[in-house]
Amino acid sequence: MEDREGLKLEQRHGKARVRVSRVWRRPGGEQFIVEWNVSVNLYSDCPQAYFKGDNSDIVATDSMKNTVYVKAKECQQILSVEDFAIILGNHFTATYPQVTRAIIKIVEKPWERFLVDGEHHKHGFKLGSERHTTEVDVERGGALLVTSGVEGLSVLKTTNSGFEGFIRDEYTLLKDTNERILATEVSALWRYSSVPLRPFTFSERYLAVKKALLETFFGPPNEGVYSPSVQTTLYLMARAILQRFPDVEWVHLKMPNLHFLPVNLGGLVKFNDDVYIPTDEPHGTIEACLSRKHAIPLPSKL
Numbered sequence: 209m210e211d212r213e214g215l216k217l218e219q220r221h222g223k224a225r226v227r228v229s230r231v232w233r234r235p236g237g238e239q240f241i242v243e244w245n246v247s248v249n250l251y252s253d254c255p256q257a258y259f260k261g262d263n264s265d266i267v268a269t270d271s272m273k274n275t276v277y278v279k280a281k282e283c284q285q286i287l288s289v290e291d292f293a294i295i296l297g298n299h300f301t302a303t304y305p306q307v308t309r310a311i312i313k314i315v316e317k318p319w320e321r322f323l324v325d326g327e328h329h330k331h332g333f334k335l336g337s338e339r340h341t342t343e344v345d346v347e348r349g350g351a352l353l354v355t356s357g358v359e360g361l362s363v364l365k366t367t368n369s370g371f372e373g374f375i376r377d378e379y380t381l382l383k384d385t386n387e388r389i390l391a392t393e394v395s396a397l398w399r400y401s402s403v404p405l406r407p408f409t410f411s412e413r414y415l416a417v418k419k420a421l422l423e424t425f426f427g428p429p430n431e432g433v434y435s436p437s438v439q440t441t442l443y444l445m446a447r448a449i450l451q452r453f454p455d456v457e458w459v460h461l462k463m464p465n466l467h468f469l470p471v472n473l474g475g476l477v478k479f480n481d482d483v484y485i486p487t488d489e490p491h492g493t494i495e496a497c498l499s500r501k502h503a504i505p506l507p508s509k510l
């Protein structure tokens with residue numbers, strides 16, 4: 209932050225949406241691929257660039273982009289988005305005295321190894337759906353915040369959902385129901401209170417968090433679990449994460465309510481919980497952050 213002429217300057221610069229893919233080839237023929245969309249943001253001490261046109265303290269955003277490719281090349285083992293973001297953040301804060309803080313965001317494209325009759329293809333991949341994300345915040349001097357996430361996790365259940373007892377006034381048309389379709393596309397973020405150092409911890413944890421979210425949303429396979437509202441289900445899903453993973457400080461969930469509207473066309477179609485109009489426009493927006501009481505508050509995520 210710089211003061212000049214009675215004005216306060218806060219600034220950062222970076223490179224957004226650097227797309228990089230890395231392949232690892234094993235001697236037996238098995239191959240691995242990741243595809244990442246990386247955004248770098250550097251808090252950098254370069255006020256003269258703003259005040260005087262003096263660029264001598266600027267790390268060029270073009271160099272940031274090139275660094276992503278070089279660091280990907282240097283990684284000899286497959287690694288998680290979190291691990292790669294930590295490598296990048298450490299690099300920028302350790303290399304440039306001007307850089308006091310680096311924020312690295314990565315979204316992974318969900319390439320999944322193709323399964324042929326139960327056998328894993330050695331070098332064939334198909335695109336899955338939900339995406340693993342991370343945001344890593346590295347401060348010069350070592351402070352490190354790691355947030356992981358999943359986005360685009362689309363889920364639906366055809367029953368065991370309702371919405372009743374809400375405020376009724378002259379604007380209310382919606383009827384109480386204890387039978388509806390519940391559909392949403394979950395986006396979750398969770399913050400680690402301590403950074404696990406074992407290899408593959410982040411990747412394993414990503415799968416475990418998804419499993420906890422899905423099990424809570426659906427309930428047991430035969431009977432399921434009743435959802436009285438998206439809000440209740442969201443709370444139970446967030447609580448499951450904090451209960452299962454003690455090193456998670458907070459979890460933030462966004463769960464749009466993607467409505468399936470009953471089709472009732474007079475004498476033509478009588479709705480019998482069977483024909484619906486699926487729609488996402490407009491949709492309900494429900495989001496919340498659940499944290500342990502001791503956690504530092506989350507200013508910017510909501």
Ligand SMILES: O=c1[nH]c(=O)c2[nH]c(=O)[nH]c2[nH]1
Nearest residue numbers: 371382436437438439465492
């Ligand atoms: O689960 C729901 N929560 C709401 O807040 C809401 N509002 C609404 O119209 N339908 C629903 N459903």
